[in-house]
Amino acid sequence: xxxxxxxxxTHETHTDPALxxxxxxxxxxxHITRDSVSGAQQRPPRPVTVPYEVVVDDSAPGTASAAExxxxxxxxxxxxxxxxxxxxxxxxxxxxxxxxLRAFRVSEHAVVRIPDYLLxxxxxxxxxxxAALDHIDWPHDGYRLFHVAVPHAAAPQESMLRPGQQTxxxxxxxxxxxxxxxQWGGTTGQxxxxxxxxxxxxxxxxxxxxxxxxxxxxxxxxxxxxxxPAPYPDTATYQASTLLGAVTGWAIPSLRTDIAANLPxxxxx
Amino acid sequence: MSGTPDAxxxxxxxxxxxxxxxxxxxxxTLSTAxxxxxxxxxxxxxxxxxxxxxxxxxxxxxxxxxxxxxAYRHETGVSPAPALNQALAMARGEYVGIMIDGAxxxxxxxxxxxxxxxxxxxxxxxxxxxxxxxxLDQQELSLDGYGAEQERALLAGLPEHGNGYRMFEIACLSLxxxxxxxxxxxxxxxxxxxxxxxxxxGAADERFDQVGGGVLNLDIYRELVELPHTTxxxxxGEGSFHQFHGGVTTQHNADxxxxxxxxxxxxxxxxxxxxxxxxxEPQWFGEIPPSALPILHQSATKGIERWFQxxxxxxxxxxxDITVPREAPxxxxxxEVREKQYLLQGNPRPQPTVSVNATRAGALRxxxxxxxxxxxx
Numbered sequence: 001x002x003x004x005x006x007x008x009x010t011h012e013t014h015t016d017p018a019l020x021x022x023x024x025x026x027x028x029x030x031h032i033t034r035d036s037v038s039g040a041q042q043r044p045p046r047p048v049t050v051p052y053e054v055v056v057d058d059s060a061p062g063t064a065s066a067a068e069x070x071x072x073x074x075x076x077x078x079x080x081x082x083x084x085x086x087x088x089x090x091x092x093x094x095x096x097x098x099x100x101l102r103a104f105r106v107s108e109h110a111v112v113r114i115p116d117y118l119l120x121x122x123x124x125x126x127x128x129x130x131a132a133l134d135h136i137d138w139p140h141d142g143y144r145l146f147h148v149a150v151p152h153a154a155a156p157q158e159s160m161l162r163p164g165q166q167t168x169x170x171x172x173x174x175x176x177x178x179x180x181x182x183q184w185g186g187t188t189g190q191x192x193x194x195x196x197x198x199x200x201x202x203x204x205x206x207x208x209x210x211x212x213x214x215x216x217x218x219x220x221x222x223x224x225x226x227x228x229p230a231p232y233p234d235t236a237t238y239q240a241s242t243l244l245g246a247v248t249g250w251a252i253p254s255l256r257t258d259i260a261a262n263l264p265x266x267x268x269x
Numbered sequence: 270m271s272g273t274p275d276a277x278x279x280x281x282x283x284x285x286x287x288x289x290x291x292x293x294x295x296x297x298t299l300s301t302a303x304x305x306x307x308x309x310x311x312x313x314x315x316x317x318x319x320x321x322x323x324x325x326x327x328x329x330x331x332x333x334x335x336x337x338x339x340a341y342r343h344e345t346g347v348s349p350a351p352a353l354n355q356a357l358a359m360a361r362g363e364y365v366g367i368m369i370d371g372a373x374x375x376x377x378x379x380x381x382x383x384x385x386x387x388x389x390x391x392x393x394x395x396x397x398x399x400x401x402x403x404x405l406d407q408q409e410l411s412l413d414g415y416g417a418e419q420e421r422a423l424l425a426g427l428p429e430h431g432n433g434y435r436m437f438e439i440a441c442l443s444l445x446x447x448x449x450x451x452x453x454x455x456x457x458x459x460x461x462x463x464x465x466x467x468x469x470x471g472a473a474d475e476r477f478d479q480v481g482g483g484v485l486n487l488d489i490y491r492e493l494v495e496l497p498h499t500t501x502x503x504x505x506g507e508g509s510f511h512q513f514h515g516g517v518t519t520q521h522n523a524d525x526x527x528x529x530x531x532x533x534x535x536x537x538x539x540x541x542x543x544x545x546x547x548x549x550e551p552q553w554f555g556e557i558p559p560s561a562l563p564i565l566h567q568s569a570t571k572g573i574e575r576w577f578q579x580x581x582x583x584x585x586x587x588x589x590d591i592t593v594p595r596e597a598p599x600x601x602x603x604x605e606v607r608e609k610q611y612l613l614q615g616n617p618r619p620q621p622t623v624s625v626n627a628t629r630a631g632a633l634r635x636x637x638x639x640x641x642x643x644x645x646x
Contacts, residue, residue, distance in 0.1 A: 102389045161557055213553065240556040242385075243505065247553060247569075248586055249576055252451060256569035263562050 019052035019101060019171075020077030023085045024059075024069045024190060032133070032220065036091040036142065052097060053078060066193035067185030074177060083112075083171040084197075087190035090169060090217035091119070091133070094142040099245045100171045103210040106242075111201045112171035112210045113241065114217045115160050117149035117254070129220040145218045146250030160211045160255075161262045163240060164202055166195045169217035176201055202239070209239055213255055214247035277336060279312040279384060279461070280360030284349045285371035287321035290417070291512040292371040293329050298433060299375065302334040306381040309336040315359050316371075317352040319344040347480045353473035357464075366461045369473075369486045373399070373458050373509040376433045382555045383461040386502045389554075392466060394493045395502045396457035396551075398450060398564075400440040400510045408444070408525075411513070420513045436510045437560040442567070443511065445487075449564060450505050450553070451572025453546035456487040459509040466496060476539045483532040484544060494547035501549045505565055506557040550587035 021037050034054055057073045064072065066086070074082055081104050083097070096114055103110040119129040132148040159165060168191045180200035185193060201207050247255055281299055285292040297303055299314045313336040318325055320343050327339045338359050342352050349369050357365065364387055366380075375397070383395045402420055427435045442448075445455045470492035477485035494501050536544045557565055579586045 105389045106385045161562070240558070242556050243553045245552060246550050247451065247572070248550060249580075252569055252572045252576060256566065256573065259562055259566045259569060262559075263566060 016051070017053040017079045018050040019081045019083055019097065020079040021052060021054045021083045021085060021097070022070075022073035022077050023054065023056045023089075024066075024073055024087070032091055033085060033089045035139070037085070037097065050101060052101075065185075066190040069190070070193055070197065071185075074174070077174075080174050081171065082174060082177065084169065084194060085217065086168040086194045087219070087221070089221060090116070090219045091138065091145060092142070092169070092217055093145060093215040093251075095245060096169075096212065096215045096217075099212045099215060103171070103242075103244055104173070106210075107208040108173060109176055109204070109207045110171070110173070110210050111176070111198060111207050112212065112244075113160070113165050113167045113198065114169040114171075114212050114215055115165065115254075115258075116167050116169065117146070117216045117218045119145070119149055119218050119220050121150060126220055133220075143249050143251060145216060146254055149216065149218050149254075159258050159261050160213055160241070160243075161258060163209065164199055165211060165241070166191070167198070167217065168194045168219075170194060170198050172197075172201050172207075176204055176207055179204060209241040210244050211241040212245045213243050213258075214245045214251045216251070216254070275310075276361035276363075277309075277311055277313045278362055278387075279364045279366060279380065280362035280464075281312060281314045281366035281368065281380070282353060282356035282360060283314060283316050283368045283371050284319070284352045284356065285316065285325060286319040286344075286349065286352075287323045288372050288512075288514040289323050289325040289329070291514045292316075292318070292325045294374050294512060295368070295371050296330065296333060296337070298377075299380070300333045300335045303377055303431070303433065304335075304375075304380045305377045307384065309334070311384060312336070312380055313338060313361060315356045316340070317342055317356045317359075318371075319349065319352050346478055348475070348478045348482045348485065350473040350475045350477050350482055350485055353485075354475070357467070357472055360464070363464055364461060365464050365467050366459060367467070367486075367489060368459050368509070369482065369489075370458055370511070372512045372514045374433070374436065374512060375459060375509055376436065376507040376558075378555060379459060379504065379507045379509075382504050382507060386554050387461075387463075390500050390502070391463055392496075392499050393462075393502050394466070394496075394499045395461040395504065395554075396454060396490070396494075397459045397504050397507050397509050398446055398454065399443040399456070399458040400436070400508050401443050402436065402440050402510050402512060404439075404441055406441060406444045415513065417513050434506075434558040434560045437508065437558070437564060440508075440510050442564070448571040448575070449568025450503050450551065451568050452575055453548045454490070454503070454551075455546045456490045457509075458486065458511070460490055460493065462493050462499070466493060466499060469496065474539060477535065479532060479535060480528075484536050487544065488536060488540070491544070491547045494549050499549075501547075501551045502554050503551045504555045505553050505568070506555045506561050508561070508564075548588040 023033050023037070034056055037054055055073060055077050057069055057076070059069060070084065070086065073084070081100075083100055085092070092114070100112050103112045119132050120126075136144040136147055138144055177197075180197070180203075183200040183203075184196035186196065202209060283292070283295065283299070285295075296314065296316065301307065301309050315338045316330070317340045320341065324341070327341065330337045330339055340355060340359065342355060344352060353367070353369060364383075366383065379397060386393045386395045402423060403415060423439050424436075427439065446452070467489075470489070472489075473482075473485060474488065477483045477488065493499060533544060576586055
């Protein structure tokens with residue numbers, strides 16, 4: 001799972017890309033993440049026909065704060081739409097790029113969240129994640145990642161069916177990002193920083209939240225416990241997320257568990 | 270008439286016959302006072318009412334907010350097909366919504382979500398799932414004396430009058446799609462498509478001239494979904510809710526089996542094939558209101574069952590999975606035959622569990638593989 005050393009903010013450039021995927025690695029696992037975005041993974045069942053670029057920042061841990069890394073990555077990106085992939089070098093399912101682009105066709109102010117999963121439990125390490133990946137031949141069918149994943153137990157209150165789900169993988173427009181530039185970045189970890197950014201974007205009156213229920217970001221590095229603020233308040237001002245995408249195969253049990261977490265007890269039998 | 274100046278983007282075609290109260294309710298749920306996030310410039314409602322002893326009349330549209338067209342039709346036949354085609358001729362939108370049964374009330378996000386999907390994909394087919402008001406399918410309820418009066422009381426008892434999502438709490442999935450959103454759907458009672466795609470499949474085929482149109486609605490849905498270039502989207506947070514009105518297939522009828530057989534035979538005469546649900550993978554779109562969560566839960570449970578069953582047979586879950594190109598209809602037909610044989614042999618469906626983690630799912634999958642080996646060595 002090691003890769004060649006890569007300078008910070010590496011570009012895989014297209015002219016005038018529709019989307020910039022900004023990957024903040026921090027460790028040598030990012031190249032697998034990059035492969036999950038830029039390789040054959042993003043093709044079925046309909047090819048992504050618009051050009052998109054992948055920008056990787058693999059700064060060594062501790063050389064920059066999470067917020068600085070995010071800002072640097074976004075600054076290096078060319079597109080007006082950013083898909084931010086942070087913390088734990090997640091591997092993505094095959095239609096994340098496609099559905100993200102579709103969400104922005106509905107609203108140029110979309111905020112798209114990809115649900116988080118873990119490839120290892122918090123007591124294990126990257127070696128276990130590597131073994132899990134080897135076991136499922138994920139480049140052939142990325143949805144098999146659901147087969148070996150566990151839900152993100154660090155934040156049990158989070159759910160794709162509640163507003164503002166905490167995730168380390170979200171997409172937004174550069175225009176909206178610039179509007180909230182000074183309203184986030186007080187926390188330390190990438191996960192928390194991404195969550196803060198997501199909340200700030202949600203607070204803009206014109207943004208529209210989306211979630212991709214059949215897709216996932218599968219983390220190879222067990223995350224530290226989140227230091228984030230309390231769960232999103234259930235106030236009258238929240239906007240429910242728009243679900244977008246197909247939910248097939250191994251993703252269905254994850255969805256069902258998620259729904260069950262939101263149902264009153266008598267309904268779950 | 271589509272493409273005319275000031276034409277709305279979408280025309281919703283609604284057919285009514287002998288259902289004045291129900292049609293009035295349906296049209297209210299299509300008004301801009303009820304539908305959220307859309308304006309009358311974006312869509313119109315085209316109503317064609319076939320003559321009957323219980324007509325609604327054009328005057329019922331007065332006071333409804335939105336853009337409406339109305340025609341009263343002196344229909345001599347018993348099928349809604351000609352009325353549907355008349356409505357299409359009146360429609361001005363580039364996209365059409367088809368509601369062959371005017372007794373279907375809608376949830377408040379149907380129109381906005383359909384328009385949003387067309388922003389993603391102009392060749393989308395947008396389908397809602399059909400429900401029956403009442404705790405059981407109305408065919409069964411009518412055996413116990415359920416009727417329009419009971420239904421009126423049911424609707425009146427809903428809290429938050431005007432919040433149409435609360436209808437999920439007093440309704441059940443209709444028997445035509447009992448498994449929800451993650452199974453192939455047999456029909457949609459409120460389906461949207463680009464007008465050119467609807468015309469490409471022949472619109473409402475008037476050879477379906479039986480009472481209620483027979484399986485006309487199922488035929489339209491299948492033909493639209495099976496066009497090679499269309500993508501199927503479903504709206505899991507929305508729905509159409511059938512009001513009791515003594516319809517042909519939605520009430521108890523001693524001759525129902527005979528009637529259904531005649532409908533099937535007509536389909537085979539018209540299309541030259543046996544009817545089955547189209548099996549294109551659905552894309553979801555939309556928000557999930559709390560009242561719809563149990564239906565989503567039920568759909569996920571049934572979806573897991575289907576997925577185990579198909580993968581245990583080494584069959585693709587959807588016909589357009591990459592291993593089965595949609596240019597191979599003979600393979601798709603073969604899969605359907607094998608699935609039916611498998612179930613006819615008495616094989617059980619796996620029991621759903623509340624929390625299916627990867628280990629549990631793996632065990633269930635292994636179990637199905639063992640069953641599969643026993644059945645087909």
